[in-house]
Amino acid sequence: MASEAKKKKIAVIGGLTGCIEGATRVSANWMRWQVVRGKRLLLWETNPDILSRWAQSVIETEILLREVTQQESFVKECIQIVNANSDPVAKAIVPDMVEELITLDHEYDRLERTYETIVAGCPAGPIKSGYLWIRQQSYWYLRSDWLRQDCINRGGCCGRSCGCCETPPDPRRRKGWGHCTAQCACCKSVRGFRATERGKRLLQPKYDLTVFPWSHYSRQMFRAYVWSLD
Numbered sequence: 211m212a213s214e215a216k217k218k219k220i221a222v223i224g225g226l227t228g229c230i231e232g233a234t235r236v237s238a239n240w241m242r243w244q245v246v247r248g249k250r251l252l253l254w255e256t257n258p259d260i261l262s263r264w265a266q267s268v269i270e271t272e273i274l275l276r277e278v279t280q281q282e283s284f285v286k287e288c289i290q291i292v293n294a295n296s297d298p299v300a301k302a303i304v305p306d307m308v309e310e311l312i313t314l315d316h317e318y319d320r321l322e323r324t325y326e327t328i329v330a331g332c333p334a335g336p337i338k339s340g341y342l343w344i345r346q347q348s349y350w351y352l353r354s355d356w357l358r359q360d361c362i363n364r365g366g367c368c369g370r371s372c373g374c375c376e377t378p379p380d381p382r383r384r385k386g387w388g389h390c391t392a393q394c395a396c397c398k399s400v401r402g403f404r405a406t407e408r409g410k411r412l413l414q415p416k417y418d419l420t421v422f423p424w425s426h427y428s429r430q431m432f433r434a435y436v437w438s439l440d
């Protein structure tokens with residue numbers, strides 16, 4: 211039992227190795243901060259099960275916030291296109307799209323409150339302080355080569371020259387900024403179809419941090435989202 215707990219703890223502190231591996235790729239201050247966090251975590255006693263459940267919830271909610279934000283941009287683009295069209299039949303769907311925007315606005319507010327509750331629920335310690343510090347950095351998600359490569363692997367805009375991930379859609383939706391989800395308008399226009407359930411699975415591979423041992427993908431998700439490391 212003790213060795214099982216140790217294995218879980220080692221998985222959770224796995225980012226420390228990444229600090230050293232990534233030393234040549236990140237700024238000195240960023241690196242120093244990550245190493246300090248890693249050392250503090252080694253000395254810090256927290257149940258890895260609680261941390262892994264917290265990390266799973268926070269990552270899931272961040273992805274949902276991005277989905278809603280990107281869906282909003284998609285609907286706004288559709289309204290612009292339809293309004294520029296003189297066809298009255300096409301214009302008839304505008305009220306439905308406006309209705310969808312109102313629903314998405316409420317959904318974003320709901321998710322934002324959920325997100326804040328989850329973050330507040332993280333046990334006080336180096337993970338929480340580090341996570342909050344990283345999220346205060348503008349474009350934190352662009353610092354990670356792994357997150358960029360993951361976006362490319364999922365068919366996202368980092369694999370093209372459009373630059374969508376570098377130009378977030380709405381300054382009032384900061385928590386919805388980040389790499390592409392199944393709802394990205396630009397990706398949809400490239401794919402040319404709405405994602406099926408199977409397609410959505412390809413667009414977001416499965417990860418479950420509550421199940422040990424972690425899969426390679428789960429481990430990388432944890433390192434990228436919580437440690438901001440590759």
Ligand SMILES: [Zn+2]
Pocket residue numbers: 367370372373374375396397
């Ligand atoms: Zn794009």
Ligand SMILES: [Zn+2]
Pocket residue numbers: 366367374390391394395396397398
């Ligand atoms: Zn995209």
Ligand SMILES: [Zn+2]
Pocket residue numbers: 358361362366367368369375388389390
């Ligand atoms: Zn991207």
